[in-house]
Amino acid sequence: MIREEFRILLVDVASGKGKIVLLDGRNEVAGGSGLAALLYMQYGQPELDWDDAAQPLIFAIGPLTGYFPLMSKMVCSFKSNYHGEYTESHAGGRAALSLRFSDLDALVLVGKAKRLSCLGIGANHLELKDAAFLRGTDAESSGKLIRRMFKGGSGHRSIMRIGPSGEVGSAMACINVDTYRHFGRMGGGAAMGAKNIKAIVIHGDSDFDVPPGKEYARLYKEVYTKVTSTDMMRKYHNLGTPANLQGLNDISSLPWRNLQQTSDPGISSITGKSFADNTLLRNGACSGCPVGCIHIGFIREKMATDNRYHYHQVAYDYEPIFAAGTMLGVTNSFDVLRILDVMEKVGLDAMSGGVALGWATEATEQGLISAKETLVPLSFGDAAAYQQAARHLGRGSNDFYRLLGQGTLKAAAVYGGGDFGCVLGQEMAGYATGELFFAAQTLGFRHSHLDTGAYSYDQKNSDRDITRAVDFLIDDEPGRAFLTSMVGCLFARSAYTEEQLAECLRTVGFDKLSSSIPQVSEHIRALRWKVRARTGFDPDNFAIPKRFYQVKTWKGVVDKEYLDSLKQEYGRRIQAIIAGD
Numbered sequence: 001m002i003r004e005e006f007r008i009l010l011v012d013v014a015s016g017k018g019k020i021v022l023l024d025g026r027n028e029v030a031g032g033s034g035l036a037a038l039l040y041m042q043y044g045q046p047e048l049d050w051d052d053a054a055q056p057l058i059f060a061i062g063p064l065t066g067y068f069p070l071m072s073k074m075v076c077s078f079k080s081n082y083h084g085e086y087t088e089s090h091a092g093g094r095a096a097l098s099l100r101f102s103d104l105d106a107l108v109l110v111g112k113a114k115r116l117s118c119l120g121i122g123a124n125h126l127e128l129k130d131a132a133f134l135r136g137t138d139a140e141s142s143g144k145l146i147r148r149m150f151k152g153g154s155g156h157r158s159i160m161r162i163g164p165s166g167e168v169g170s171a172m173a174c175i176n177v178d179t180y181r182h183f184g185r186m187g188g189g190a191a192m193g194a195k196n197i198k199a200i201v202i203h204g205d206s207d208f209d210v211p212p213g214k215e216y217a218r219l220y221k222e223v224y225t226k227v228t229s230t231d232m233m234r235k236y237h238n239l240g241t242p243a244n245l246q247g248l249n250d251i252s253s254l255p256w257r258n259l260q261q262t263s264d265p266g267i268s269s270i271t272g273k274s275f276a277d278n279t280l281l282r283n284g285a286c287s288g289c290p291v292g293c294i295h296i297g298f299i300r301e302k303m304a305t306d307n308r309y310h311y312h313q314v315a316y317d318y319e320p321i322f323a324a325g326t327m328l329g330v331t332n333s334f335d336v337l338r339i340l341d342v343m344e345k346v347g348l349d350a351m352s353g354g355v356a357l358g359w360a361t362e363a364t365e366q367g368l369i370s371a372k373e374t375l376v377p378l379s380f381g382d383a384a385a386y387q388q389a390a391r392h393l394g395r396g397s398n399d400f401y402r403l404l405g406q407g408t409l410k411a412a413a414v415y416g417g418g419d420f421g422c423v424l425g426q427e428m429a430g431y432a433t434g435e436l437f438f439a440a441q442t443l444g445f446r447h448s449h450l451d452t453g454a455y456s457y458d459q460k461n462s463d464r465d466i467t468r469a470v471d472f473l474i475d476d477e478p479g480r481a482f483l484t485s486m487v488g489c490l491f492a493r494s495a496y497t498e499e500q501l502a503e504c505l506r507t508v509g510f511d512k513l514s515s516s517i518p519q520v521s522e523h524i525r526a527l528r529w530k531v532r533a534r535t536g537f538d539p540d541n542f543a544i545p546k547r548f549y550q551v552k553t554w555k556g557v558v559d560k561e562y563l564d565s566l567k568q569e570y571g572r573r574i575q576a577i578i579a580g581d
């Protein structure tokens, strides 16, 4: 039966006790992103430090989770140690459906466990188990041990865990979800580590009803056909997002060697096709997704003990290949996977880690740092060195790596080289498409390439119309905020139009929400920004490093005046949203 209230499990990990809270607001914030912001309003401590025990760590799903294809994601929100402000991160895997099968809309952790612990939850139970013996254990080995600690329910069970990065408080620490998905950006792993929580196991041990009658079955089939028959979805399944590597290289928009270039002939050995031809083992999918865009490759490692080989599975996507490949000048697909494998094990966000190591390499070339800091000499293309450096960065092996783990520009403030730190609010995503993307990632809500469609706008527009470009960002955001409140995969945004979402919500039983999507979308967008503003957001705090003004794309060299005007105008419009104008 459809419940209008949100059913929240609030757990104080200091005591190991939890309680169910029923919360109103379905017709105002929908769920997912909107619910996470509402929960931070309720339980957040904007004035306290990110690692204060009172800060909540929030996981939320949406009203369509489990009911329709690709409604497979979960939102994690927290006060980030990257910039000290409220943020969100999204992940797939089994977590969202496990929470649905636990009869919950959200999980909120407060407090700090006395010792490193693992939290297990289900529809009717909660247990906090001592996991001090897992301290320092990598995410892969931890996963094996946690599966033994929490037996049963493997079909609907989800395991979210951190690696050593999260334990040492790196602002680049991710939360690994079911091995191949992540809450990657903005230091979610550190937020979990600050609570002394190594893993959260969601058992998904209950059921949920689907709407009675034929209408739901008909609509499900219609949506299923739509998401599996479009060219876009075929692309995500076949070569996957790595198909973008060749295309972006062709239009001089692919960052190479710390963004010193935007195109390079070396692309031929790390295109989506070459990854698929050489390394692809199988496709995977988030629960409830018929597309299966997760590409899992293999690497072969010689065992230290004898002459046998060990085969290891490593997931790849466009962004990790950019970060551990082109950004570092690494052009062998197996080498890229080896670097990603290390990042996966230490629990380091691949995009942030790769971009940070790109800066460290150029800083080395310029004599600002040396092996005294990096422990291993870094040079573009040296994949073996990057494997070691990624391990040091993830584990925070020395003062330099601990500082770099707080953010590239924090390290640059001490060692120099801020001009070539490839940071747009956070370490850049793999799109050197031009001015609008640079402005949008710098000020976007999550500093994510998926906050807006700016990377696509840049590829289609060469005029310099500031109002039109910023209108595009502003108009694009509410629809995305609503979809991430459902919580749908953003790859399906062309299938889930407003009309489609309204029909899905109505069929499941959320009549009022289905008839007010435009107003609710605007409300969620404003709420998220207001929550962030409470934790200190000011667009003037985010500068664009000089390197971005030197970038040459298919449109020519970046126009400084245009970029600065876009950033200023976008910041002004965001502030107007926060002020409620």
Ligand code: SF4
Binding pocket: 070, 072, 092, 093, 236, 284, 285, 286, 289, 290, 291, 292, 293, 294, 489, 490, 491
């Ligand atoms: S398209 Fe990919 S990321 Fe999106 S839900 Fe499906 S498997 Fe997960």
